[in-house]
Every structure is written in C-alpha cells, then in structure tokens.
Amino acid sequence: MSASPTGPRLSVIVPVKDEEAAIGPFVARVGRVLDGLTEPDGAPLAWEILFVDDGSGDGTLAAIMQAHQADRRIKALSLSRNFGKEAALSAGLDNAHGDAVVPIDVDLQDPPEVIGDMLDKWRDGHEVVYGVRRDRQTDSLPKRMTADLYYRAHNWLSSDKIPEHAGDFRLLDRKVVEVIKVMPERNRFMKGLFAWSGFRQAAVEYDRAERAVGTTKFNYWKLWTLAIDGITSASTVPLRVWSYLGALVALFALIYAGFVFVRTVLYGADVAGYPSLMIATLFLGGVQLLSLGVLGEYVGRILVEVKHRPIYVIRQRIGDEA
Incomplete structure (x- = not known):
C-alpha cells in the first residue's frame, strides 16, 4: 500500500480496546479492499484508516504505530482512558476528514468488501448507507433473541426508528457527520443519533462472519446498559x-x-x-x-x-x- 498524495475521500473509523492481535489482520485485509476502490473516473480512491484506541492496556497502540510507519494513511487517536465505544466512535467522527465516513469493528465480522457497495449507493445520492445482517447465525441464540427484542422495543417506544439488525457499520456522508458532531449530549447512543439525523438512507445486506481473532469486549451486562441508554436517550x-x-x-x-x-x-x-x-x-x-x-x-x-x-x-x- 502506498500513500496517496491527495486528502482522504473515504475515512474508515475503527474503535479498539485491547485488540493487539487484530490490528495486523485488519489492516492487511481492509487495506487491500480500499486500494481496490476507485473514483468514477477510474482514479484510485484516496482513503485513511483512523483507529481510536479506547484506553487499551495491551500493545494495541504499538501495533497501530507499526502499521502507521508502514503506511501513513493509517492514523490513530489514543484516549486518556476507557470512555466506552460510543465515545470512541464520537472521537473518530470528530477527527475524520473524508467526504464519506465508515465506522467498522476491528474483528472483521462486518466484511469490508461491502464498503464498495456502500460507495455505489452513496454516489447514487444516499447520505446514509447502513449494513444489515442477513442473518445472525454467528451469534448465540440468547443474543439473537435479546437483540430482536431490543430492536422491537426501541422502535415501539421511540419515534426515531432504528433499522432492525443494523449495527454501527455504515457509510455516512460528510453532511451527516457534521450534524452528529454538533449534537451536545454526553449520553450517546450512536445508532439512535444516526436515526435521528434523517437524510436519504439505503441498506446493504451482508452475511456476518465469525470473529477470527480475539474475543468480544461486550458482555450481557454491557449490552443491557447500552440498551437502557438507547431507550432513555430516544424516548420519554x-x-x-x-x-x-x-x-x-x-x-x-x-x-x-x-x-x-x-x-x-x-x-x-x-x-x-x-x-x-x-x-x-x-x-x-x-x-x-x-x-x-x-x-x-x-x-x-x-x-x-x-x-x-x-x-x-x-x-x-x-x-x-x-
């Protein structure tokens, strides 16, 4: 991968915590995908990967530094402590420079190859292109059931409807990012903020893979807390x-x-x-x-x-x- 002389057209935001082993495989795969993307005129697409290290206690930041030394398009923010994924994602949105911004997890369960399809819909005029999991067979039965229950409860209680089985993996136009950046609330539920912002939206379906490296940092208690934050931030x-x-x-x-x-x-x-x-x-x-x-x-x-x-x-x- 060689650095582009122009500014980034696409920013990929990656919140991470204690993901030392996952940085290398992620950069290798996503870098190949991004290098294969082009502008409508056939020119290479200028991109950046912005990691947000959310208070890691292992060698995650060192692994990112190594990747940055090999490719200057790989950048990072290191937060002073663990603020949580929603805060880390906010930091990424605040500091990304691309005309289009794609948040994605480092575990590669959301396939980066879908980014090309998202860009196509973005160029067709959609400001938000969200990924929808075709099925959740990679998740356990209790997690699938509780996730389905949460989406139904949230959409019943709130006027800001969240697309079912859509996570943070999506493409956001710069106009949407600027709207999210000026939202002042500290209790942030990003999927709710994305839904509230509106704009023209489209979906891209994909199959979610098993996690290949590392383990998830979310347990059921954290998911429950996130669910409570989501409902209380979106509905009275x-x-x-x-x-x-x-x-x-x-x-x-x-x-x-x-x-x-x-x-x-x-x-x-x-x-x-x-x-x-x-x-x-x-x-x-x-x-x-x-x-x-x-x-x-x-x-x-x-x-x-x-x-x-x-x-x-x-x-x-x-x-x-x-």
Missing part, C-alpha cells in the same frame, strides 16, 4: 407510562372502594384478611420503587448532561493529519 415513554399506570391503579381502587361500600351496606361489615392486605401493599410498593428507578435513570442522565464534561479526552495522536 418509560416516564409517561407510570402516569397511566397510576391512573389505572387509582381507578381500580375507586371501583373496589365502591364494591366494599355496597357490600357493607347490604351484608354488614366483615374483617379483611391480612394476606390480601400484604399482597396489595407489596404490589404497590414494588410499583413505586420501579417507577422511582425509571425516574432515577433519567435524573442520572440529566446530572451527566449538566456537568458539560467532554465526551472523551485525547492523550495522543498518531499521524500528522489525524
């Missing part, structure tokens, strides 16, 4: 639902009070049992605690937002133009 329905639930409980209480009054007038007073009283008390106590928990999720996000801390902190840059 979880807050509103407790108003309706409270109204239903109050209505039921009034109906039951009327029933007790009529029964007492007709048949006289009786002594209610303690089990029914305990059930009602525990049920209403649980509902109140659950509603307070939902409210606390939103209040916690308000606290993070009003602090106005930066989404990420860059410790080091690799590459003159990174």
Whole structure:
C-alpha cells in the first residue's frame, strides 16, 4: 500500500480496546479492499484508516504505530482512558476528514468488501448507507433473541426508528457527520443519533462472519446498559407510562372502594384478611420503587448532561493529519 498524495475521500473509523492481535489482520485485509476502490473516473480512491484506541492496556497502540510507519494513511487517536465505544466512535467522527465516513469493528465480522457497495449507493445520492445482517447465525441464540427484542422495543417506544439488525457499520456522508458532531449530549447512543439525523438512507445486506481473532469486549451486562441508554436517550415513554399506570391503579381502587361500600351496606361489615392486605401493599410498593428507578435513570442522565464534561479526552495522536 502506498500513500496517496491527495486528502482522504473515504475515512474508515475503527474503535479498539485491547485488540493487539487484530490490528495486523485488519489492516492487511481492509487495506487491500480500499486500494481496490476507485473514483468514477477510474482514479484510485484516496482513503485513511483512523483507529481510536479506547484506553487499551495491551500493545494495541504499538501495533497501530507499526502499521502507521508502514503506511501513513493509517492514523490513530489514543484516549486518556476507557470512555466506552460510543465515545470512541464520537472521537473518530470528530477527527475524520473524508467526504464519506465508515465506522467498522476491528474483528472483521462486518466484511469490508461491502464498503464498495456502500460507495455505489452513496454516489447514487444516499447520505446514509447502513449494513444489515442477513442473518445472525454467528451469534448465540440468547443474543439473537435479546437483540430482536431490543430492536422491537426501541422502535415501539421511540419515534426515531432504528433499522432492525443494523449495527454501527455504515457509510455516512460528510453532511451527516457534521450534524452528529454538533449534537451536545454526553449520553450517546450512536445508532439512535444516526436515526435521528434523517437524510436519504439505503441498506446493504451482508452475511456476518465469525470473529477470527480475539474475543468480544461486550458482555450481557454491557449490552443491557447500552440498551437502557438507547431507550432513555430516544424516548420519554418509560416516564409517561407510570402516569397511566397510576391512573389505572387509582381507578381500580375507586371501583373496589365502591364494591366494599355496597357490600357493607347490604351484608354488614366483615374483617379483611391480612394476606390480601400484604399482597396489595407489596404490589404497590414494588410499583413505586420501579417507577422511582425509571425516574432515577433519567435524573442520572440529566446530572451527566449538566456537568458539560467532554465526551472523551485525547492523550495522543498518531499521524500528522489525524
């Protein structure tokens, strides 16, 4: 691979954490793919790969430095600590220079060969071209079921619909990137931000491969936290639902009070049992605690937002133009 004398036309953003072994295979495969891309006039496509090292504790940054020394189009940002994938992806978008930007994971489960199809649709006038997994057989059954449930729940609760089985792997026009960059929120759910931005969108289907190198850094707890962030950042329905639930409980209480009054007038007073009283008390106590928990999720996000801390902190840059 030889460096292009012109500025990048395409930027590939790669958030990484503790992926030392995956850097070499990724650069080799993606570099070949990008070198094979051309402009409509047949000229080679100018590109850059921008890694975002999200606080790795292994030799990931050294591996990126080695790749950069071999090809100056490979660049990197090293964050001061682990800020999370959404923050790392935001850092990449803020510092990418391409007219088109493609976020992709380093594990190569999303095939880089699809980038050519994305560019074709982009040149046809689409500002967002998202990849859709044709099937999720490479994922475990519990993960497939929970992912399907999440997409359905999110799209039911939010007006910003996320394409089902579409991840972060997509092509974004520079206009879309500029919109994302000015969004001020600190609690960032990138798929929701992509959906909110709108623009003309198109899909490209592909088959997702097994991960060849390394292990995933996402466990079910992190995925659950990401799901909560996604729903609370895109919808206020979880807050509103407790108003309706409270109204239903109050209505039921009034109906039951009327029933007790009529029964007492007709048949006289009786002594209610303690089990029914305990059930009602525990049920209403649980509902109140659950509603307070939902409210606390939103209040916690308000606290993070009003602090106005930066989404990420860059410790080091690799590459003159990174």
